[in-house]
Amino acid sequence: METATTILDVATWWGWIGLAVAAVFLTIGIDRIDENARGAYVFRPLLLPAVILIWPLVLWRWIVLETGRDHWPNRHRPPRRAHRYVALVFAIMMPAVILTGIAIKQTWPEGFTPVQLSEPGE
Amino acid sequence: MSVKYVPVQWNPFKYWYNLVLALGVGIYLYIFVELAPGILGYQPPINGQVHNARAFGSCAFFMLTVILMMGPLARLDRRFLPLLYNRRHFGVMTLFVALTHAGFIIDWYFAFSQSDKIAALLFSNISYDQVLGFPFEIFGVFALLCFAILATTSHDFWLSFLTPRIWKGLHYLIYPAYLAVVAHITLGVGQDFENMTFPYIAWVLALIVAGLHVAAWLREADPDAAMGEWEGICAVGDIAEGRAKIARLSTGDRVAVFRNNDRLSAISNACAHQNGPLGEGRIIDGCVTCPWHGFQYNVEDGCSPAPFTEKVPTYRLRISEGQVEVDTKANPPGTYVEPLEAT
Numbered sequence: 004m005e006t007a008t009t010i011l012d013v014a015t016w017w018g019w020i021g022l023a024v025a026a027v028f029l030t031i032g033i034d035r036i037d038e039n040a041r042g043a044y045v046f047r048p049l050l051l052p053a054v055i056l057i058w059p060l061v062l063w064r065w066i067v068l069e070t071g072r073d074h075w076p077n078r079h080r081p082p083r084r085a086h087r088y089v090a091l092v093f094a095i096m097m098p099a100v101i102l103t104g105i106a107i108k109q110t111w112p113e114g115f116t117p118v119q120l121s122e123p124g125e
Numbered sequence: 126m127s128v129k130y131v132p133v134q135w136n137p138f139k140y141w142y143n144l145v146l147a148l149g150v151g152i153y154l155y156i157f158v159e160l161a162p163g164i165l166g167y168q169p170p171i172n173g174q175v176h177n178a179r180a181f182g183s184c185a186f187f188m189l190t191v192i193l194m195m196g197p198l199a200r201l202d203r204r205f206l207p208l209l210y211n212r213r214h215f216g217v218m219t220l221f222v223a224l225t226h227a228g229f230i231i232d233w234y235f236a237f238s239q240s241d242k243i244a245a246l247l248f249s250n251i252s253y254d255q256v257l258g259f260p261f262e263i264f265g266v267f268a269l270l271c272f273a274i275l276a277t278t279s280h281d282f283w284l285s286f287l288t289p290r291i292w293k294g295l296h297y298l299i300y301p302a303y304l305a306v307v308a309h310i311t312l313g314v315g316q317d318f319e320n321m322t323f324p325y326i327a328w329v330l331a332l333i334v335a336g337l338h339v340a341a342w343l344r345e346a347d348p349d350a351a352m353g354e355w356e357g358i359c360a361v362g363d364i365a366e367g368r369a370k371i372a373r374l375s376t377g378d379r380v381a382v383f384r385n386n387d388r389l390s391a392i393s394n395a396c397a398h399q400n401g402p403l404g405e406g407r408i409i410d411g412c413v414t415c416p417w418h419g420f421q422y423n424v425e426d427g428c429s430p431a432p433f434t435e436k437v438p439t440y441r442l443r444i445s446e447g448q449v450e451v452d453t454k455a456n457p458p459g460t461y462v463e464p465l466e467a468t
Contacts, residue, residue, distance in 0.1 A: 004248045007245075008244055011241065036286070039282075043129040043131070045132055046282065049280055050282060050283075052277040053283065056277055068286075073288075079397070079437060085294075085297060086338070089297070090338040090342035094336075097331050097335040098332065100304065101307070101311055101328045104308075108315070108316055109316070110318075
């Protein structure tokens with residue numbers, strides 16, 4: 004239970020930090036790094052949940068763009084080669100997961116009849 | 126395109142797509158929630174909360190399966206390309222359906238204790254050291270977190286801000302998420318003693334998804350990729366008017382060589398928007414249209430027509446003994462290259 008509480012505490016702090024990052028990024032930062040965002044405000048609330056979820060990535064990209072370290076060829080090199088690994092992992096893992104589930108599946112003892120202990124609740 | 130951001134760039138196709146999608150989800154849930162209990166005849170009977178959880182959970186799985194089938198199907202057969210067009214809205218709707226499933230589960234199985242509901246979800250079963258009785262809920266939590274990241278980063282701003290490369294890398298989370306969902310089903314409802322209809326259907330569909338990805342991979346495999354500064358693509362006559370030949374260079378980049386009014390031009394095959402396959406688009410009025418989302422580029426300089434500002438890299442071409450060859454070193458996006466006479 005302590006572990007679960009700690010995980011929830013970490014998640015809560017993650018969310019609060021994300022909210023703080025979002026407050027600055029969506030009001031000041033976004034105008035500095037994306038000209039298409041200047042003067043556009045209605046779409047910004049849509050970005051809030053993502054900033055809260057991935058704020059470290061947002062901070063990193065913000066710094067890269069602010070410091071002019073963005074490498075243009077990367078914008079045109081999709082990670083398409085990774086598809087082959089996806090296909091490979093799917094081909095191995097999907098049957099493995101399913102077969103594991105089937106292998107461990109329990110069965111009722113022969114001739115067992117469930118007994119209803121009480122009437123269903125109203 | 127490169128105009129001011131708006132919440133959603135609607136067009137008639139998206140309206141229809143979403144309408145059909147919403148209708149499909151609505152009809153599925155109506156049949157499952159209203160009609161299925163009598164048909165399935167649960168023994169022992171289950172309550173409404175659990176039944177609703179199963180309706181939304183199975184619906185989310187089917188939606189996710191369709192989403193994952195779209196990519197490889199479109200690679201295998203171009204007729205499936207329109208399905209890809211609005212896949213992001215499909216994904217966002219799937220997140221809401223999956224969240225509803227989680228809500229019903231948490232509000233029933235974990236709501237009647239002194240502890241916080243979410244904490245109870247995390248600590249009620251901690252048998253992580255065994256397969257039988259493994260806390261399968263954690264697979265669902267992981268998948269839900271992935272879906273949340275994917276859905277919330279689906280706006281075009283994220284593509285531009287993160288770059289398509291990072292954005293697509295992030296959206297590869299869909300694959301471990303799907304595996305997690307299959308594990309969630311297998312170790313959860315798949316261990317049911319009575320009704321195994323849904324797990325059987327889910328397993329078959331999951332294997333079909335895996336098979337489609339393998340088929341698309343084999344289709345794309347190109348063992349003849351050449352090496353060197355200039356690399357051969359195809360014979361001049363192999364490129365149809367208004368169309369392109371796509372080739373993977375030894376650098377790993379993909380180039381699309383177009384024939385426009387009997388003149389050849391080469392640009393990056395990856396659209397600046399979402400890295401869609403430009404080489405599968407058609408040339409209309411000198412501009413190629415991306416088959417995924419309709420972004421357009423002049424094939425001679427890789428620039429979108431004004432007022433849009435998207436650009437893709439261009440490549441130099443030459444013809445050697447009837448073969449079209451491309452310089453593997455890409456020009457910066459928007460660089461004009463004189464087209465080559467296709468003679």
